[in-house]
Amino acid sequence: MPRPTVRLRVAGPQGLADLTGPTACEIMDALERQAVLDRLGPDPLRADADPARFIDAVRRSRTTIGALLMNQKIVAGIGNIYRAELLFRARLDPFVPGRDLSTGTLEEMWEDLVALMTYGARTGRIVTTQPEHRDLEARIVERSRGTRQNGDEDPDAVSRERSFYVYHRQTLPCRLCGTTVRSTDLAARTVFWCPRCQSVRSRRANWTREHPAAPWALTRGAAAQEAA
Numbered sequence: 140m141p142r143p144t145v146r147l148r149v150a151g152p153q154g155l156a157d158l159t160g161p162t163a164c165e166i167m168d169a170l171e172r173q174a175v176l177d178r179l180g181p182d183p184l185r186a187d188a189d190p191a192r193f194i195d196a197v198r199r200s201r202t203t204i205g206a207l208l209m210n211q212k213i214v215a216g217i218g219n220i221y222r223a224e225l226l227f228r229a230r231l232d233p234f235v236p237g238r239d240l241s242t243g244t245l246e247e248m249w250e251d252l253v254a255l256m257t258y259g260a261r262t263g264r265i266v267t268t269q270p271e272h273r274d275l276e277a278r279i280v281e282r283s284r285g286t287r288q289n290g291d292e293d294p295d296a297v298s299r300e301r302s303f304y305v306y307h308r309q310t311l312p313c314r315l316c317g318t319t320v321r322s323t324d325l326a327a328r329t330v331f332w333c334p335r336c337q338s339v340r341s342r343r344a345n346w347t348r349e350h351p352a353a354p355w356a357l358t359r360g361a362a363a364q365e366a367a
Protein backbone atom coordinates (compact mmCIF):
# COMPACT_ATOMS: atom_id res chain seq x y z
CA MET A 140 0.00 0.00 0.00
CA PRO A 141 1.35 3.48 -0.84
CA ARG A 142 1.89 5.90 2.03
CA PRO A 143 -0.86 8.52 2.49
CA THR A 144 1.23 11.33 0.92
CA VAL A 145 1.77 9.43 -2.37
CA ARG A 146 0.02 11.25 -5.25
CA LEU A 147 1.19 9.13 -8.19
CA ARG A 148 2.38 5.55 -8.47
CA VAL A 149 3.98 4.31 -11.69
CA ALA A 150 4.25 0.53 -11.71
CA GLY A 151 5.83 -1.79 -14.27
CA PRO A 152 7.36 -5.27 -14.43
CA GLN A 153 10.72 -3.97 -13.07
CA GLY A 154 9.31 -2.29 -9.99
CA LEU A 155 7.45 0.86 -9.06
CA ALA A 156 8.02 4.53 -8.35
CA ASP A 157 6.00 6.71 -5.97
CA LEU A 158 5.70 10.48 -6.25
CA THR A 159 5.34 11.73 -2.69
CA GLY A 160 4.02 15.11 -1.59
CA PRO A 161 4.51 17.05 -4.87
CA THR A 162 3.58 20.74 -5.10
CA ALA A 163 1.52 19.94 -8.21
CA CYS A 164 0.52 16.66 -9.80
CA GLU A 165 -1.59 16.64 -12.98
CA ILE A 166 -1.84 14.77 -16.26
CA MET A 167 -0.86 16.90 -19.29
CA ASP A 168 -0.74 16.60 -23.05
CA ALA A 169 2.39 17.38 -25.09
CA LEU A 170 1.58 21.07 -25.58
CA GLU A 171 0.86 21.64 -21.91
CA ARG A 172 4.08 19.80 -21.03
CA GLN A 173 6.11 22.04 -23.35
CA ALA A 174 4.52 25.15 -21.83
CA VAL A 175 5.69 24.04 -18.38
CA LEU A 176 9.21 23.26 -19.64
CA ASP A 177 9.41 26.66 -21.34
CA ARG A 178 8.82 28.36 -18.00
CA LEU A 179 11.65 26.52 -16.24
CA GLY A 180 15.23 27.65 -15.86
CA PRO A 181 18.11 25.38 -16.91
CA ASP A 182 18.14 21.90 -15.36
CA PRO A 183 21.57 20.95 -13.92
CA LEU A 184 20.87 17.27 -14.67
CA ARG A 185 20.55 17.83 -18.43
CA ALA A 186 23.66 17.74 -20.60
CA ASP A 187 22.19 20.47 -22.83
CA ALA A 188 21.46 22.86 -19.94
CA ASP A 189 22.83 26.37 -20.46
CA PRO A 190 24.39 27.66 -17.20
CA ALA A 191 24.66 31.16 -18.72
CA ARG A 192 20.86 31.47 -18.43
CA PHE A 193 21.14 30.79 -14.68
CA ILE A 194 24.10 33.12 -14.21
CA ASP A 195 22.55 36.00 -16.17
CA ALA A 196 19.21 35.72 -14.38
CA VAL A 197 20.88 35.78 -10.95
CA ARG A 198 23.15 38.69 -11.82
CA ARG A 199 20.23 40.78 -13.09
CA SER A 200 18.30 40.39 -9.83
CA ARG A 201 18.20 42.32 -6.57
CA THR A 202 16.51 39.34 -4.93
CA THR A 203 18.56 37.36 -2.42
CA ILE A 204 20.48 34.35 -3.72
CA GLY A 205 18.63 32.23 -1.13
CA ALA A 206 15.29 33.11 -2.76
CA LEU A 207 16.60 32.90 -6.35
CA LEU A 208 17.81 29.33 -5.89
CA MET A 209 14.26 28.26 -4.99
CA ASN A 210 12.76 29.97 -8.05
CA GLN A 211 12.28 27.29 -10.71
CA LYS A 212 12.36 29.95 -13.47
CA ILE A 213 15.96 30.73 -12.47
CA VAL A 214 17.20 27.15 -12.11
CA ALA A 215 15.14 23.96 -12.16
CA GLY A 216 15.18 21.23 -9.58
CA ILE A 217 16.61 22.80 -6.43
CA GLY A 218 14.69 22.07 -3.24
CA ASN A 219 15.24 23.24 0.29
CA ILE A 220 18.09 20.84 1.09
CA TYR A 221 20.17 21.67 -1.99
CA ARG A 222 19.57 25.40 -1.45
CA ALA A 223 20.95 25.41 2.10
CA GLU A 224 23.82 23.06 1.31
CA LEU A 225 24.85 24.73 -1.95
CA LEU A 226 25.04 28.10 -0.19
CA PHE A 227 27.16 26.63 2.57
CA ARG A 228 29.54 25.01 0.08
CA ALA A 229 29.80 28.31 -1.82
CA ARG A 230 30.43 30.23 1.46
CA LEU A 231 27.51 32.49 0.61
CA ASP A 232 25.26 34.37 2.99
CA PRO A 233 21.70 33.46 1.85
CA PHE A 234 20.72 37.14 1.97
CA VAL A 235 23.29 38.42 -0.54
CA PRO A 236 21.50 39.95 -3.57
CA GLY A 237 22.02 38.02 -6.80
CA ARG A 238 23.49 41.04 -8.58
CA ASP A 239 26.34 41.24 -6.03
CA LEU A 240 27.71 37.84 -7.11
CA SER A 241 30.44 37.42 -9.68
CA THR A 242 30.15 35.28 -12.78
CA GLY A 243 33.01 33.14 -11.45
CA THR A 244 31.22 32.46 -8.16
CA LEU A 245 28.07 31.44 -10.01
CA GLU A 246 29.96 29.26 -12.50
CA GLU A 247 31.52 27.37 -9.59
CA MET A 248 28.14 27.09 -7.91
CA TRP A 249 26.63 25.59 -11.08
CA GLU A 250 29.43 23.02 -11.40
CA ASP A 251 29.01 22.05 -7.76
CA LEU A 252 25.27 21.72 -8.28
CA VAL A 253 25.70 19.46 -11.33
CA ALA A 254 27.95 17.11 -9.34
CA LEU A 255 25.72 17.06 -6.24
CA MET A 256 22.48 16.55 -8.17
CA THR A 257 24.05 13.85 -10.35
CA TYR A 258 24.97 12.00 -7.16
CA GLY A 259 21.40 12.51 -5.91
CA ALA A 260 19.84 11.22 -9.13
CA ARG A 261 22.09 8.16 -9.21
CA THR A 262 21.76 7.13 -5.55
CA GLY A 263 18.31 8.51 -4.70
CA ARG A 264 19.89 10.35 -1.78
CA ILE A 265 21.05 13.89 -1.15
CA VAL A 266 24.59 14.01 0.23
CA THR A 267 26.56 17.26 0.16
CA THR A 268 29.35 16.67 2.66
CA GLN A 269 32.90 16.02 1.57
CA PRO A 270 33.93 12.50 2.69
CA GLU A 271 36.54 13.92 5.10
CA HIS A 272 33.89 16.00 6.90
CA ARG A 273 31.19 13.34 7.38
CA ASP A 274 32.26 12.24 10.84
CA LEU A 275 32.62 15.78 12.24
CA GLU A 276 29.68 16.74 14.49
CA ALA A 277 27.59 14.05 12.81
CA ARG A 278 24.26 15.20 14.22
CA ILE A 279 20.99 16.52 12.85
CA VAL A 280 17.88 18.07 14.43
CA GLU A 281 15.06 15.63 13.77
CA ARG A 282 11.51 16.83 13.41
CA SER A 283 8.65 14.63 14.54
CA ARG A 284 8.33 13.60 10.90
CA GLY A 285 12.07 13.07 10.54
CA THR A 286 14.22 13.87 7.53
CA ARG A 287 13.80 10.50 5.89
CA GLN A 288 15.48 9.81 2.59
CA ASN A 289 15.14 7.05 0.05
CA GLY A 290 17.56 4.27 0.87
CA ASP A 291 17.80 4.89 4.61
CA GLU A 292 17.64 1.12 5.01
CA ASP A 293 20.77 0.68 2.85
CA PRO A 294 23.71 -0.07 5.22
CA ASP A 295 26.19 1.34 2.68
CA ALA A 296 24.37 4.66 2.35
CA VAL A 297 25.74 7.83 3.95
CA SER A 298 23.48 8.36 6.99
CA ARG A 299 21.51 11.60 7.17
CA GLU A 300 23.47 12.66 10.26
CA ARG A 301 26.56 12.64 8.01
CA SER A 302 24.97 13.98 4.82
CA PHE A 303 24.51 17.72 5.40
CA TYR A 304 26.52 20.72 6.58
CA VAL A 305 23.64 22.94 7.73
CA TYR A 306 20.26 21.48 6.68
CA HIS A 307 18.28 20.71 9.83
CA ARG A 308 21.36 21.47 11.93
CA GLN A 309 20.04 24.74 13.45
CA THR A 310 21.20 25.23 17.08
CA LEU A 311 24.00 22.66 16.56
CA PRO A 312 27.68 23.62 16.07
CA CYS A 313 28.85 24.09 12.48
CA ARG A 314 30.80 20.99 11.43
CA LEU A 315 33.74 23.12 10.26
CA CYS A 316 33.97 26.12 12.61
CA GLY A 317 31.81 25.33 15.65
CA THR A 318 29.60 28.42 15.29
CA THR A 319 25.92 27.77 16.02
CA VAL A 320 24.01 27.07 12.80
CA ARG A 321 21.03 29.41 12.34
CA SER A 322 17.67 29.09 10.63
CA THR A 323 15.00 31.53 9.45
CA ASP A 324 12.29 31.81 6.80
CA LEU A 325 13.36 32.76 3.29
CA ALA A 326 11.08 32.39 0.24
CA ALA A 327 8.44 30.50 2.22
CA ARG A 328 10.83 27.79 3.39
CA THR A 329 13.30 27.57 6.26
CA VAL A 330 16.88 28.33 5.29
CA PHE A 331 19.79 27.08 7.39
CA TRP A 332 23.26 28.68 7.45
CA CYS A 333 26.47 29.19 9.38
CA PRO A 334 26.93 32.93 9.97
CA ARG A 335 30.70 32.54 10.20
CA CYS A 336 31.42 30.24 7.23
CA GLN A 337 28.90 32.07 5.04
CA SER A 338 30.15 35.64 5.09
CA VAL A 339 31.73 37.98 2.57
CA ARG A 340 35.15 37.31 4.04
CA SER A 341 34.87 33.54 3.82
CA ARG A 342 33.46 33.71 0.26
CA ARG A 343 36.87 34.83 -0.99
CA ALA A 344 38.40 31.57 0.19
CA ASN A 345 37.27 29.69 -2.96
CA TRP A 346 36.14 26.81 -0.82
CA THR A 347 34.43 24.77 -3.53
CA ARG A 348 37.51 25.02 -5.73
CA GLU A 349 39.53 23.42 -2.92
CA HIS A 350 36.73 21.02 -1.92
CA PRO A 351 35.04 20.02 -5.20
CA ALA A 352 32.14 17.59 -5.07
CA ALA A 353 32.88 16.08 -8.47
CA PRO A 354 35.60 13.56 -7.42
CA TRP A 355 33.27 11.72 -5.06
CA ALA A 356 29.85 12.68 -6.40
CA LEU A 357 30.56 11.63 -9.98
CA THR A 358 32.36 8.39 -9.02
CA ARG A 359 30.36 5.20 -8.80
CA GLY A 360 30.65 2.91 -5.79
CA ALA A 361 30.73 3.50 -2.04
CA ALA A 362 34.40 2.54 -1.73
CA ALA A 363 35.44 5.18 -4.26
CA GLN A 364 33.42 7.81 -2.42
CA GLU A 365 35.00 7.07 0.93
CA ALA A 366 38.47 7.08 -0.62
CA ALA A 367 37.96 10.38 -2.44
Ligand SMILES: [Zn+2]
Nearest residue numbers: 313316333336
Ligand atom coordinates in the same frame (compact mmCIF):
# COMPACT_ATOMS: atom_id res chain seq x y z
ZN1 LIG B 1 30.86 27.44 10.14
